[in-house]
Amino acid sequence: MDKLRIGIIGLGWFGEIHAETIMGVPNLELAALCTRTEDRLTALGEKFGVEKLYRDYHDMLADPEIDAVSICTMWDQHTEPAIAALKAGKHVFLEKPIASTVEDANKIIAASKGAKGILFIGHIVRFNPRYRMAKQAIAEGRIGKVVALSSRRNIPAAWTPTILNKIGPIVGDAIHDTDIMLWLTGDKIVSAYAQTVDVRGLKHPDIGQTMFRFAGGATATLETVWCMPTQTPFDIDERMSIIGTEGIIHVQDTFPPLGIVDANKLHSPDITYWPMFDGVRGGALREEFNYFTSCALSGSTPKIGVPEDAAAALQATLAAEESARTGNVVRIG
Template identity: 85%
Template sequence: MERLRIGIIGLGWFGEIHAETIMGVPNLELAALCTRSPGRLAELGNKFNVKKTFTDYNEMLADPDIDAVSICTMWDQHTEPAIAALRAGKHVFLEKPIASTVADARKILAAAKETRGILFIGHIVRFNPRYRMAKQAIDEGRIGRIVALSSRRNIPASWTPTILNKIGPIVGDAIHDTDIMLWFTGDRVVSAYAQTTDVRGLKHPDIGQTMYRFAGGATATLETVWCMPEKTPFDIDERMSIIGTEGIIHVQDTFPNLGIVDNTRLHSPDTTYWPVFDGVRGGALRDEFSYFANCALKGETPTLGTPEDATAALEATIAAEESARTGNVIKIG
């Protein structure tokens, strides 16, 4: 089987998860790693038996034996490596959000249009089979015209102290549901209103509550709480309802589709996005990487995870954060 030789730029906790996932994709070869920390680079180079390691991503991009890169840097550090990788002729798997500003997202999009490599944005929820099934039912016309949507994406406080010093819950997590709502409706967000609540005094607020109006008239509400109690027995409380003129779809994931009770408490771990089996990550993230690899090897432009869709989701969530800061409804477009 033909294989895509891929390197990873950024080796934080999610860069390591990317590596664990790539190891389980038959047509991907984890060929290189890059991070600015020599200690971390050595640690993960040994863990994954990767010989090509770099502290400068430009050196990785100059290697003709690297076909593609996965970029897992912080969201405000996406623009330069993404553009450099595209201009080097690499295929690019760029984690969401596409960038930290709409202007930077558009720069990345422009670079992708001028280069031969494909650009895929890692909006993983589109690879969750429950949302894919919902999309299929919507496309079949089974619920008629969508008129209202609501979502919940809440996670325990223990996950978020470090994250909240880098990104807030609306752009950090509600962007997933924003992307899915744009996908389901095939529409665009024309206004956003949001409120936030600061619980722990970190750089960004712990809670975001968002409302959208779509061009076609549908409305949406999105709940994102990043401070569920420390002893919450599940990793994520994720739900979405889609109400149409002729039917309703309800999606519920993670809580409580698996319960494991040990001598500490009840656990309900992730079984959808990147569960671990025999040391290798599976689930939606593996499906996402398989899709990326297949598109790149076949020379096909992705129809999921497009930079255009990712930019629209970013624009809506940034507008929502502006609304929370100002107290105003923010018009888009």
């Protein structure tokens, strides 16, 4: 087999971005789409020229011509389709967070053991070349032992009202930095403390400030603000500092890598994660799909997007959310 036929389960905004990305991956064929919303299914079927359209993912999984699935449902709806897809022998690209509870994450991991297909968790930041370069420098010993980390991942308020009624900023976004910090240190998080700020009265607070302690003694602080002013000229303010005993690494993926001034304001659009060129997405998301496809076609077990790593990041961020609710430091056993 030299091409993987993939279907997408869940066609919200990110499911559509997945489809736009898959169209640019040579060894992937977008073969099927699935959502319960009939008009959305019809519209995206027409947009991408996909004939196999399903309203029930079980019907998609029963199709022997589908080799793999991308699951882009909400995080609390990951468990059943992921397990069903693994049992059906499909390769599974599961968006982060792996699940909404550690228990469900463990169920998904258990289902992947001995499964015919691979299970890959879409922690996209690992495919950002800046963090990959940081990982390489740390592995080479260039900054010594990591003793402190700090991150910022802030986005404009206009993006988030709908999202904040589904997921909060710590699990929704700080989980990216949590995963990267676990990856860079190769360590475990043993405690979490967090505070949140409710600005707009939505289901989840707009701001999360988190602190982690690692087993090896390092500490980390994570800032996640989902209510930057609407006139903010960039889509994301993303930064990380890694301080070692012998050096420092600073990662910045924010304004001004690209500035576009039009009649309204200065814009600095994403050029890293899923930039659009001629109707097809590129960037880190395409690299992620390239990696997933390569692993699936070669029968290799992924070394990035490992389910156990994703579960560890989920456990830490859920502990941080518990800390914010209770005001207590939460120990992670």
